[in-house]
Amino acid sequence: MSIVTVENLVKEFGELVAVDDASFEIEDGEFVSVLGPSGSGKSTILRMIAGFEEPTGGTIVLNGESVVGVPPFHRDVNMVFQNLALFPHLTVADNIAYGLKQSGVPKAERTERIEEMLSVVDLRGYGDRKPEQLSGGEQQRVALARAIVNEPEIVLFDEPLASLDRKLRQHMQVELQRIQAETGITFMYVTHDQEVAVAVSDRMILLNDGRIEQIGTPEELYDDPVSKFVADFIGDVNTFSGTVRNVVDDTATIELLGATVETTIRASQAPMITEGETVAVCIRPSQLSVANGVESGETVEIAGTVENRIYQGDGVTFMIQTDEGRLTVEDEAPYDIGDEVTVTGSWTEAYAFPGGD
Numbered sequence: 001m002s003i004v005t006v007e008n009l010v011k012e013f014g015e016l017v018a019v020d021d022a023s024f025e026i027e028d029g030e031f032v033s034v035l036g037p038s039g040s041g042k043s044t045i046l047r048m049i050a051g052f053e054e055p056t057g058g059t060i061v062l063n064g065e066s067v068v069g070v071p072p073f074h075r076d077v078n079m080v081f082q083n084l085a086l087f088p089h090l091t092v093a094d095n096i097a098y099g100l101k102q103s104g105v106p107k108a109e110r111t112e113r114i115e116e117m118l119s120v121v122d123l124r125g126y127g128d129r130k131p132e133q134l135s136g137g138e139q140q141r142v143a144l145a146r147a148i149v150n151e152p153e154i155v156l157f158d159e160p161l162a163s164l165d166r167k168l169r170q171h172m173q174v175e176l177q178r179i180q181a182e183t184g185i186t187f188m189y190v191t192h193d194q195e196v197a198v199a200v201s202d203r204m205i206l207l208n209d210g211r212i213e214q215i216g217t218p219e220e221l222y223d224d225p226v227s228k229f230v231a232d233f234i235g236d237v238n239t240f241s242g243t244v245r246n247v248v249d250d251t252a253t254i255e256l257l258g259a260t261v262e263t264t265i266r267a268s269q270a271p272m273i274t275e276g277e278t279v280a281v282c283i284r285p286s287q288l289s290v291a292n293g294v295e296s297g298e299t300v301e302i303a304g305t306v307e308n309r310i311y312q313g314d315g316v317t318f319m320i321q322t323d324e325g326r327l328t329v330e331d332e333a334p335y336d337i338g339d340e341v342t343v344t345g346s347w348t349e350a351y352a353f354p355g356g357d
């Protein structure tokens with residue numbers, strides 16, 4: 001069942017269109033990330049769902065009822081912000097129970113719910129502490145407990161982990177996933193960090209300049225991006241300009257760097273990739289290889305110099321300076337900074353998008 005249905009949502013601030021005709025549905029119990037660069041409209045979408053901002057156009061239906069014009073506290077939605085806004089003078093327990101108290105839940109039940117929540121967020125025994133006596137990660141978990149204690153239909157998160165260091169952020173990601181699975185509450189999670197989104201989400205909504213570029217599972221966005229923007233945002237790509245020579249079934253022959261390569265065209269791109277069209281050919285670092293300067297017999301060979309090499313757990317990322325610009329290549333090759341190398345690619349797996357680079 002769909003818990004959130006957004007149709008043709010628009011938000012204008014004067015001349016500026018912050019959200020431009022966004023439509024999507026979120027299913028009950030899903031973990032959905034809203035992803036995109038800074039300023040792409042993520043917070044504005046969340047704030048409209050929460051009720052802090054009224055749309056200029058379009059509809060928002062929560063749990064079967066239109067909420068446009070309904071004030072935030074009458075929506076079955078809680079929001080967790082980056083600045084957690086815990087009450088500094090209240091204990092952890094009182095912070096968690098604040099909303100319950102406001103809505104008249106009796107003390108005995110409140111105490112029970114607090115204990116339950118402290119257990120869910122792994123803070124048993126912390127109820128009497130003040131927020132200042134907690135680490136950043138512990139404060140995060142209190143904010144989370146407060147957001148789920150009244151069992152809302154949906155919890156909205158606006159970059160809640162942005163201020164944490166990397167290790168703590170990764171730990172909190174795992175915690176968020178666990179708590180979401182345990183409670184079954186629908187999570188809608190805003191971030192500009194694609195690594196976080198890929199790690200935690202059932203599905204992702206990727207925004208670009210107020211418009212939805214693509215909606216899908218992390219795998220769908222990674223394996224079958226609909227645009228260069230998506231390919232670039234979800235994992236890196238190297239981009240070259242090419243011209244389509246011909247298309248036979250799902251294979252396009254593309255003129256690239258003075259040679260031709262064959263690339264498999266995804267169904268979503270097929271109508272746009274036609275003979276004579278200028279295309280952006282995007283290839284992932286893992287689909288490129290480095291060899292020493294000797295000709296390898298591949299159709300496309302790009303000469304370059306190793307500018308940098310970064311050890312990863314399972315290989316090496318090379319930055320290669322070439323006449324075509326700087327390329328990123330993941331390979332296991334033994335080259336060092338300053339070595340002259342040749343870059344080749346598995347071009348069948350590359351993506352071709354209309355419009356050149």
Ligand code: ADP
Nearest residue numbers: 013016018036037038039040041042043044045
């Ligand atoms: P994100 O969360 O993706 O970084 P926002 O939703 O905060 O982006 O903002 C989208 C665009 O709308 C930005 O250009 C931002 O400057 C603008 N914007 C957001 N809120 C307001 C506001 N209250 N008044 C005017 N412009 C705003």
Ligand code: MG
Nearest residue numbers: 042043044158
């Ligand atoms: Mg924001």
